[in-house]
Amino acid sequence: MARLVECVPNFSEGRRPEVIEAILAEIRSIPGVLLLDAKSDASHNRTVVTFVGEPEAAKQAAFAACARAAQLINMQEHHGEHPRIGATDVIPFIPVTEVTMAECVELARSLGREIAEKLGIPVYLYEEASTRPHLKTLPQIRKGEYEGLKEAVHNPERWPDFGPHELHPTAGATVVGAREFLIAFNVNLGTDNVDVAKKIAKAIRESSGGYKNVKALGVMIEERGQAQVTINMCNYRTAPLYRVFETIKSEAARYGVNVVGSEIVGLTPLEALVDVAAFYLRLEDFKREQILEERLWEQGE
Amino acid sequence: MARLVECVPNFSEGRRPEVIEAILAEIRSIPGVLLLDAKSDASHNRTVVTFVGEPEAAKQAAFAACARAAQLINMQEHHGEHPRIGATDVIPFIPVTEVTMAECVELARSLGREIAEKLGIPVYLYEEASTRPHLKTLPQIRKGEYEGLKEAVHNPERWPDFGPHELHPTAGATVVGAREFLIAFNVNLGTDNVDVAKKIAKAIRESSGGYKNVKALGVMIEERGQAQVTINMCNYRTAPLYRVFETIKSEAARYGVNVVGSEIVGLTPLEALVDVAAFYLRLEDFKREQILEERLWEQGE
Numbered sequence: 017m018a019r020l021v022e023c024v025p026n027f028s029e030g031r032r033p034e035v036i037e038a039i040l041a042e043i044r045s046i047p048g049v050l051l052l053d054a055k056s057d058a059s060h061n062r063t064v065v066t067f068v069g070e071p072e073a074a075k076q077a078a079f080a081a082c083a084r085a086a087q088l089i090n091m092q093e094h095h096g097e098h099p100r101i102g103a104t105d106v107i108p109f110i111p112v113t114e115v116t117m118a119e120c121v122e123l124a125r126s127l128g129r130e131i132a133e134k135l136g137i138p139v140y141l142y143e144e145a146s147t148r149p150h151l152k153t154l155p156q157i158r159k160g161e162y163e164g165l166k167e168a169v170h171n172p173e174r175w176p177d178f179g180p181h182e183l184h185p186t187a188g189a190t191v192v193g194a195r196e197f198l199i200a201f202n203v204n205l206g207t208d209n210v211d212v213a214k215k216i217a218k219a220i221r222e223s224s225g226g227y228k229n230v231k232a233l234g235v236m237i238e239e240r241g242q243a244q245v246t247i248n249m250c251n252y253r254t255a256p257l258y259r260v261f262e263t264i265k266s267e268a269a270r271y272g273v274n275v276v277g278s279e280i281v282g283l284t285p286l287e288a289l290v291d292v293a294a295f296y297l298r299l300e301d302f303k304r305e306q307i308l309e310e311r312l313w314e315q316g317e
Numbered sequence: 318m319a320r321l322v323e324c325v326p327n328f329s330e331g332r333r334p335e336v337i338e339a340i341l342a343e344i345r346s347i348p349g350v351l352l353l354d355a356k357s358d359a360s361h362n363r364t365v366v367t368f369v370g371e372p373e374a375a376k377q378a379a380f381a382a383c384a385r386a387a388q389l390i391n392m393q394e395h396h397g398e399h400p401r402i403g404a405t406d407v408i409p410f411i412p413v414t415e416v417t418m419a420e421c422v423e424l425a426r427s428l429g430r431e432i433a434e435k436l437g438i439p440v441y442l443y444e445e446a447s448t449r450p451h452l453k454t455l456p457q458i459r460k461g462e463y464e465g466l467k468e469a470v471h472n473p474e475r476w477p478d479f480g481p482h483e484l485h486p487t488a489g490a491t492v493v494g495a496r497e498f499l500i501a502f503n504v505n506l507g508t509d510n511v512d513v514a515k516k517i518a519k520a521i522r523e524s525s526g527g528y529k530n531v532k533a534l535g536v537m538i539e540e541r542g543q544a545q546v547t548i549n550m551c552n553y554r555t556a557p558l559y560r561v562f563e564t565i566k567s568e569a570a571r572y573g574v575n576v577v578g579s580e581i582v583g584l585t586p587l588e589a590l591v592d593v594a595a596f597y598l599r600l601e602d603f604k605r606e607q608i609l610e611e612r613l614w615e616q617g618e
Contacts (some may be wrong), residue, residue, distance in 0.1 A: 018610075018613065020610070020613065022608075022609065023609045052609075052617060068609065068612070068613060073574045087608050098375065112610075113608060113610065120453070153560055189427055199610075204601075207379055257594075258597070258598070259596060261551055261597075262596055266543065275599060276599070277600070277601040278599050278600055278601065279600050279601050279602065279603070280600065280603060282607065283607055283608070283609045283612075284608060284609065285608075285610070286587075286608050286609065286610045286611075289590065289591060289594040289608065290594075292557075292593070292594035292597060292598060293590040293591075293593035293594050293597075296559070296562075296594075296596075296597040296598075297558060297559070297562055297575070297579050297592060297593060298576060298579050298580065299579055299580065300505075300578040300579065300580050301579070301580065302580070302581060305585070306581055306583065306584055306585055307322070307415075307585060307586075307587050307590065308321075308323065308353075308369060308413060308498075308585065308586050308587065309319075309414065309586070309587045309611075310587075310610075311351065311353055311584075312319065312321065312351055312369060312591045
């Protein structure tokens with residue numbers, strides 16, 4: 017089976033197509049890596065890139081893209097609505113297939129070291145790769161943004177994990193880390209009462225006592241006249257789709273409301289769907305190798 | 318996405334490893350084809366081979382294996398418990414991904430013509446590729462087996478679809494056709510009363526008025542002390558796993574029995590599992606391209 021990580025680097029450029037294209041070309045040039053998506057936002061002045069590949073190849077691609085961004089993006093001239101501290105603002109690695117979170121953490125640290133040593137850019141480790149509780153999340157690390165961090169980086173509490181205790185003059189600083197795959201999952205309710213969706217969202221999300229690594233909001237989908245629970249499933253292994261879905265069904269029933277449908281927005285790892293099938297069919301000992309396509313895919317390696 | 322068919326040829330040799338290996342070598346030699354499995358049975362004196370590949374490559378592999386079997390297997394000397402009429406006894410094509418049943422029927426007919434023309438072996442078309450209602454199933458076509466068909470083939474009602482109205486002296490005749498993927502699915506019940514399993518099997522199988530293309534039996538799994546409904550799902554598109562499973566659950570409940578687990582024996586197409594996940598999550602507009610691994614797999618083509 018292919019060993020596979022996803023990497024979703026964010027670059028502080030959302031307006032100049034030639035700069036974005038040059039960065040993407042670096043990623044495409046690495047064998048064993050597949051560029052899946054690149055979304056640029058002009059008001060954020062930021063591009064979110066998604067690619068997958070074997071761990072070492074993914075690391076190479078991330079380094080090459082980061083090096084190119086450091087040449088082409090000048091943070092002294094950067095303006096945009098989204099918080100950021102560097103040309104390559106953040107690089108998360110996400111385990112997908114046959115790769116553990118521990119390996120993604122190691123990959124992140126190894127890439128961070130390389131960026132610091134070869135490019136002279138200070139690197140912060142975040143989320144699963146984080147080394148310090150007070151610098152674990154992006155908001156903690158990005159506090160003050162590029163402009164504020166110029167000074168703050170001299171404070172030992174804000175020192176980077178690798179590289180100089182000084183921002184790179186044009187590339188700023190970069191955050192590298194590891195996290196679980198995020199599945200965007202929406203559940204549509206048979207009601208136009210958004211309060212029901214809000215109550216259900218509150219019941220399932222971590223911040224109000226629900227499932228760990230689940231973020232949720234209740235919203236109104238005007239064109240359908242339906243309330244919706246819109247969810248970020250930040251760890252489908254510990255809080256699987258079926259468990260969250262069943263909780264939503266039972267909470268909705270309490271208000272006499274049906275779940276009329278759901279949607280997965282964007283990508284999902286195959287494993288998350290196989291887990292759903294295995295749960296509902298009560299499958300015993302099902303193995304990924306029993307999927308016909310998986311066999312062919314293996315062969316491709 | 319890869320266009321993919323499965324092919325499960327059956328050869329009338331289950332004892333001489335060198336003969337089986339020579340046939341498998343032909344299949345392995347065709348690019349774009351992946352040999353998944355080969356199961357030989359000495360008492361049946363028969364080998365069941367499973368491979369997948371792009372349609373044209375699968376046809377080439379089936380032809381090459383059939384030609385080799387015609388050289389190495391002499392039906393005049395063949396003895397075994399399983400009914401058979403030829404060295405290559407039967408070749409079914411099964412649509413898996415991005416291939417229609419109509420294309421598999423065309424593939425079967427085209428292969429049948431080639432076997433008849435190039436190898437001088439009479440070919441019968443069966444199941445979806447069949448041209449005559451009285452020669453649609455394997456038992457109908459195999460009636461009298463190799464020995465009986467020697468004479469019967471002269472009768473216009475038993476004429477082959479392609480090739481001479483005479484068996485090949487050593488290779489006999491071959492059946493080529495198209496059918497749906499068969500999923501072997503077992504559902505375990507929380508009871509040691511096999512009668513419950515038998516009643517449920519009767520409720521779901523086509524032969525007693527249940528789902529079309531579903532075959533089922535109630536059996537006792539002694540080592541677990543559990544009754545089991547053992548099912549051949551012969552068309553997971555028209556009778557999906559979730560529908561059959563839900564019917565079993567509701568029939569079992571009528572006897573106060575729980576479904577304690579299930580198993581898929583051997584392979585399943587990814588689609589059958591995605592259908593299960595989509596059913597239970599009530600997914601709207603889910604596309605295979607949303608599966609991360611599917612993207613990489615596409616790339617491999």
